[in-house]
Amino acid sequence: MRQLTGNRNMKIVHETSPRIAVDVVRTLRLIGGPIQADDGLSARLVNHPNGPYLLCELDSFGAFLEFEWTGKVVRSSGNYWAPNLLHDQHPLRAFVPAGTDDHLYLVGIRFRATHGWADALLLPQARLCKPVSWIDWVAGRLPDWKQREAARIAEEVSRIIKEKPKVQVIFSRIAIR
Numbered sequence: 001m002r003q004l005t006g007n008r009n010m011k012i013v014h015e016t017s018p019r020i021a022v023d024v025v026r027t028l029r030l031i032g033g034p035i036q037a038d039d040g041l042s043a044r045l046v047n048h049p050n051g052p053y054l055l056c057e058l059d060s061f062g063a064f065l066e067f068e069w070t071g072k073v074v075r076s077s078g079n080y081w082a083p084n085l086l087h088d089q090h091p092l093r094a095f096v097p098a099g100t101d102d103h104l105y106l107v108g109i110r111f112r113a114t115h116g117w118a119d120a121l122l123l124p125q126a127r128l129c130k131p132v133s134w135i136d137w138v139a140g141r142l143p144d145w146k147q148r149e150a151a152r153i154a155e156e157v158s159r160i161i162k163e164k165p166k167v168q169v170i171f172s173r174i175a176i177r
Helices: 018-027 132-139 145-162 172-176
Strands: 010-016 029-031 040-045 063-069 072-075 085-089 093-097 104-111 168-170
Touching: 010 018, 018 029, 018 063, 018 104, 018 145, 104 145
Parallel strands: 029 168, 072 085
Antiparallel strands: 010 040, 010 063, 040 093, 063 104, 085 093
16 A cells, blocks of 8 residues: 655545535635544545545535645544644545644635536525515526526636635634634
């Protein structure tokens, strides 16, 4: 088994829902998910030298965030995850722990064939105490609203990604506050 260690520029991919993907692009913060008693970004290294990853029950969310990792890669197991390191746990995953604020750059977003920008939209809600919200609510019922909003979001996201911004991975318990 070949081990990836040292400083490398690597492409990693994280699958999530279209709505969360757009939120990550807009905020440049990825909220770590405590899935396996850890907090961070589970991903896959593109073209890992040891072959493909095992399939995961969390696949099929619909949107792929593509990152470039420019920092150190370490082979790790256990339950301590130092931030600002890419932990290679092939064949399970690649892991970037919460607390990481360096080396992770957003370089792309793509969708499964069954998903797209429209899946990132929420229909506007009308609120009795906010009459202005009724304008958005009515606009959301127009036949071409979803297409126009999807195009607007695609342009916004494209503009942000073109800058190749740095993304932070934050602790889920901090994001809840």
